[in-house]
Amino acid sequence: MENKIVSPNPHIHTRTSTASLMLDVIIALAPSMALSVLFYGWSALMLLALGAGFCVLLEWAIAKWMMRKPQLFCPSAAALTGLLLALNMPPSTPWWTVLIGAIVAIGVAKMSFGGMGQNVFNPAITGRVFLLISFPQQLTTWDIPKGFIGGIDAVSGPTVLSQAKLGGAASVADLDLFRTFLLNPGGSLGEISGLALLVGFVYLLCRKVVKPWIPLSIFVTVAVVSSIFHLCNPELYTGPVFNLVAGGLILGACFMATDYVTSPMSDWGGVLFGAGIGLIVMMIRYFGSYPEGVSFAILLMNMTVPLIDRAFHRKKFGYGRA
Amino acid sequence: MSKLTFHIGGVHPDDAKLSHACAIEVLPLPPVVYVSMAQHLGAPATPCVAAGDRVKVGTVIGEPSGFISGYVHSPASGKVKSVGPRKDLAGHNVMHVEIEVDPEGEEWEEDIDRSDTLVTEIPTDHAAVVEKIKQCGVVGLGGATFPTHVKLNPAPGSKADCLLVNGSECEPYLTSDYRIMLERPQEIIVGAAIMQMVLGGCRCVIAIEENKPEAIKTMEAALAQLGYKNMEIAVLKKKYPQGGEKQLIDAVLGRQVKSGALPISVGCVVQNVATSLAVYEAVQKNKPLITNTLTITGDCLPASAQHNYLFRIGMPLSYIAEQAGGVPESAAKIVSGGPMMGKAVANLDATTVKGTASLLFLSKETTKRHPEGYCIRCAHCADSCPMGLEPFLINRLYKAGDLEGMEAASAQDCIECGCCQYSCPASIPLVDNLRMAKGQVMAVIKNRRSNGK
Numbered sequence: 001m002e003n004k005i006v007s008p009n010p011h012i013h014t015r016t017s018t019a020s021l022m023l024d025v026i027i028a029l030a031p032s033m034a035l036s037v038l039f040y041g042w043s044a045l046m047l048l049a050l051g052a053g054f055c056v057l058l059e060w061a062i063a064k065w066m067m068r069k070p071q072l073f074c075p076s077a078a079a080l081t082g083l084l085l086a087l088n089m090p091p092s093t094p095w096w097t098v099l100i101g102a103i104v105a106i107g108v109a110k111m112s113f114g115g116m117g118q119n120v121f122n123p124a125i126t127g128r129v130f131l132l133i134s135f136p137q138q139l140t141t142w143d144i145p146k147g148f149i150g151g152i153d154a155v156s157g158p159t160v161l162s163q164a165k166l167g168g169a170a171s172v173a174d175l176d177l178f179r180t181f182l183l184n185p186g187g188s189l190g191e192i193s194g195l196a197l198l199v200g201f202v203y204l205l206c207r208k209v210v211k212p213w214i215p216l217s218i219f220v221t222v223a224v225v226s227s228i229f230h231l232c233n234p235e236l237y238t239g240p241v242f243n244l245v246a247g248g249l250i251l252g253a254c255f256m257a258t259d260y261v262t263s264p265m266s267d268w269g270g271v272l273f274g275a276g277i278g279l280i281v282m283m284i285r286y287f288g289s290y291p292e293g294v295s296f297a298i299l300l301m302n303m304t305v306p307l308i309d310r311a312f313h314r315k316k317f318g319y320g321r322a
Numbered sequence: 323m324s325k326l327t328f329h330i331g332g333v334h335p336d337d338a339k340l341s342h343a344c345a346i347e348v349l350p351l352p353p354v355v356y357v358s359m360a361q362h363l364g365a366p367a368t369p370c371v372a373a374g375d376r377v378k379v380g381t382v383i384g385e386p387s388g389f390i391s392g393y394v395h396s397p398a399s400g401k402v403k404s405v406g407p408r409k410d411l412a413g414h415n416v417m418h419v420e421i422e423v424d425p426e427g428e429e430w431e432e433d434i435d436r437s438d439t440l441v442t443e444i445p446t447d448h449a450a451v452v453e454k455i456k457q458c459g460v461v462g463l464g465g466a467t468f469p470t471h472v473k474l475n476p477a478p479g480s481k482a483d484c485l486l487v488n489g490s491e492c493e494p495y496l497t498s499d500y501r502i503m504l505e506r507p508q509e510i511i512v513g514a515a516i517m518q519m520v521l522g523g524c525r526c527v528i529a530i531e532e533n534k535p536e537a538i539k540t541m542e543a544a545l546a547q548l549g550y551k552n553m554e555i556a557v558l559k560k561k562y563p564q565g566g567e568k569q570l571i572d573a574v575l576g577r578q579v580k581s582g583a584l585p586i587s588v589g590c591v592v593q594n595v596a597t598s599l600a601v602y603e604a605v606q607k608n609k610p611l612i613t614n615t616l617t618i619t620g621d622c623l624p625a626s627a628q629h630n631y632l633f634r635i636g637m638p639l640s641y642i643a644e645q646a647g648g649v650p651e652s653a654a655k656i657v658s659g660g661p662m663m664g665k666a667v668a669n670l671d672a673t674t675v676k677g678t679a680s681l682l683f684l685s686k687e688t689t690k691r692h693p694e695g696y697c698i699r700c701a702h703c704a705d706s707c708p709m710g711l712e713p714f715l716i717n718r719l720y721k722a723g724d725l726e727g728m729e730a731a732s733a734q735d736c737i738e739c740g741c742c743q744y745s746c747p748a749s750i751p752l753v754d755n756l757r758m759a760k761g762q763v764m765a766v767i768k769n770r771r772s773n774g775k
Contacts, residue, residue: 004653004654004655004656004666004667005654005655005666005689005690006655006666006667006668007655007666007691008666008753008754008757009661009662009663009664009665009666009738009740009753010661010662010663010740010741010743010744010753011655011657011661011662011664011666011682011684011688011689012335012494012661012662012684012688012689012744013691013692013743013744013749014333014335014744014745014747016702016745016747017692017695017747017748017749018695018696018698018747018748020747021698021700021747071693071695072696115696116695116696116698117696117697117698117699117748118696260698260699260700260701261698261699263699265699265701265704265712265714266701266704313712314704314707314710314711314712315330315710316581316709316710316711316732316735317330317568317572317578317581317708317709317710317735318568318578318579318580318581318582318583318709318735319580319581319732320578
């Protein structure tokens with residue numbers, strides 16, 4: 001009877017851990033990362049590797065040397081932040097911006113709030129928005145570097161969202177939206193293919209890592225709001241399909257807004273959260289000074305999460321119907 | 323027949339029914355048995371024998387000492403060696419009666435029918451049957467060991483319209499209920515029919531999970547053969563904790579027992595299949611509850627060392643482990659009961675009680691607790707909670723010492739099923755803390771009640 005463990009129930013545990021959940025999200029991003037490396041070549045590979053590398057290193061160093069809590073360090077979570085940061089950047093971004101982005105994401109947005117699970121704002125988006133405001137030129141230059149696969153007919157230039165911002169819906173009327181959804185070189189790394197992102201997201205759904213409510217709510221809200229405006233003035237306001245496939249909406253909705261730490265914990269809270277994001281995205285796209293607003297929308301709604309969590313609770317057993 | 327299940331939460335651990343194919347074997351008696359007086363929920367029985375007394379198999383050695391209490395009978399014939407405190411499996415001192423077992427031949431109380439003949443005729447005198455169940459010391463064998471005669475005797479004004487017989491055995495590893503459903507289906511069904519009669523001829527549903535197709539088939543055949551009216555078998559989906567009283571009622575009937583209320587408030591009485599068998603033996607055979615079936619299993623036992631045993635109460639667990647080939651080297655934890663709700667054994671010299679269901683030997687890999695991490699707000703705990711609670715919130719309120727908050731978050735409704743802690747990716751000891759929170763809130767509620775609000 002010596003050396004036997006005695007502890008209260010339960011005596012077994014699921015194999016899922018924080019690290020394995022984060023790894024699942026990284027796996028889900030694999031199709032998008034592979035495509036971006038194929039089409040943007042070494043520069044994409046460098047951005048992804050630097051992003052992940054810087055973030056892991058920073059989190060380790062801060063946890064160990066500054067916070068003196070080495071157990072706060074979770075390599076797969078830090079790597080995921082770095083990968084998401086890189087996926088939100090144009091392929092031509094210089095390497096040092098990634099370093100600054102990583103410092104803001106991990107150092108400011110995550111660790112200074114207390115590290116894993118404590119941050120209010122999504123670290124990767126905080127990093128990206130900081131860069132976008134500080135280095136607008138580097139973050140909005142959409143040069144397409146030489147990829148491992150040749151023959152892309154896309155040209156460097158303003159994104160479709162910038163075109164729409166300047167010239168209204170009419171200027172992007174002849175865009176092949178289905179092709180944009182399948183393969184769309186010219187934006188951030190992660191925006192290369194909406195299909196690849198959705199494939200990854202379906203993987204997450206199947207593994208029960210996330211629930212579909214937040215992205216669904218974002219998509220529905222964007223579709224509804226843009227339909228109303230588009231119907232009122234089709235010349236000026238872009239339509240629902242355009243707004244669903246263009247820019248970073250799919251990336252943001254499926255992988256950034258669903259971040260556990262910075263999203264509501266209840267299903268209905270998630271629906272409200274998603275609706276807020278969808279609404280803010282459309283307001284920025286139509287009326288804001290930036291062509292794209294997914295990052296801002298997610299950050300703004302991140303702030304409301306504590307309130308949403310207070311308002312929405314689960315239905316307890318034995319309180320409703322008899 | 324559609325597959326039913328409860329509607330909130332639940333988890334799907336690997337069911338690991340390693341010992342499902344092992345037929346029930348009868349364990350021989352050890353030279354000495356130690357019979358605990360705390361065999362049931364409620365007040366322990368009072369010993370009514372003294373050192374030197376001779377007892378037969380079935381002789382009453384403990385009498386109930388309160389309303390919620392029960393009789394305890396001798397599992398062996400022999401001489402009472404001592405009556406005194408002894409440590410139970412958690413290491414607490416409990417009154418035990420030590421009996422030196424007659425080495426050759428055992429002597430049973432004369433009025434016990436030891437034949438195998440199936441008695442299918444259902445008696446009709448309610449009071450006599452309930453009294454018989456009480457006299458034979460029958461308690462609920464689904465885990466809580468609540469005295470059965472109390473449960474079958476609802477408070478005046480409440481009436482049962484459905485008896486649920488629980489054969490779901492949703493805990494991983496356990497196979498004792500499965501084996502008795504395969505090997506003694508008719509007796510279980512007769513037992514159910516007796517309880518049905520006691521409750522005034524209500525509907526009776528025997529609920530079995532879909533991962534036991536053989537048991538479903540056998541029980542259906544036995545029921546068809548016996549032909550009792552108003553009795554049916556329901557197939558349930560495999561989901562833990564389906565066997566929880568409130569979950570089972572929700573699964574089969576879609577009724578929710580209100581917070582703090584008993585199943586009878588929605589017209590239900592839930593009894594385990596093993597209890598049903600004990601009721602049969604008590605009423606039809608006059609045999610007190612001195613035997614039950616336990617599973618010896620675990621992921622560090624080879625297939626040859628897995629067993630289902632018919633044991634007598636009072637056998638030391640160490641003796642049973644020896645009979646099965648000894649405690650395996652690789653066992654890191656020994657659990658009595660299922661891996662989700664069972665109790666870790668701190669003292670292998672403790673003896674079997676009526677409710678003993680298993681002896682699990684779990685390897686370090688399976689059972690070790692990972693270091694507590696940081697909550698990542700994934701809400702897996704709340705998604706898995708069958709009571710619809712938010713364990714992450716109650717955990718936080720408990721740490722903050724917010725009693726009012728804990729009560730508002732319904733910590734008192736926690737059934738300690740283990741789902742939240744099982745599914746927490748950060749390995750936070752949620753159940754440990756929720757159990758403490760529940761205890762504190764229950765104390766407050768009790769105080770308020772006794773102070774007349």
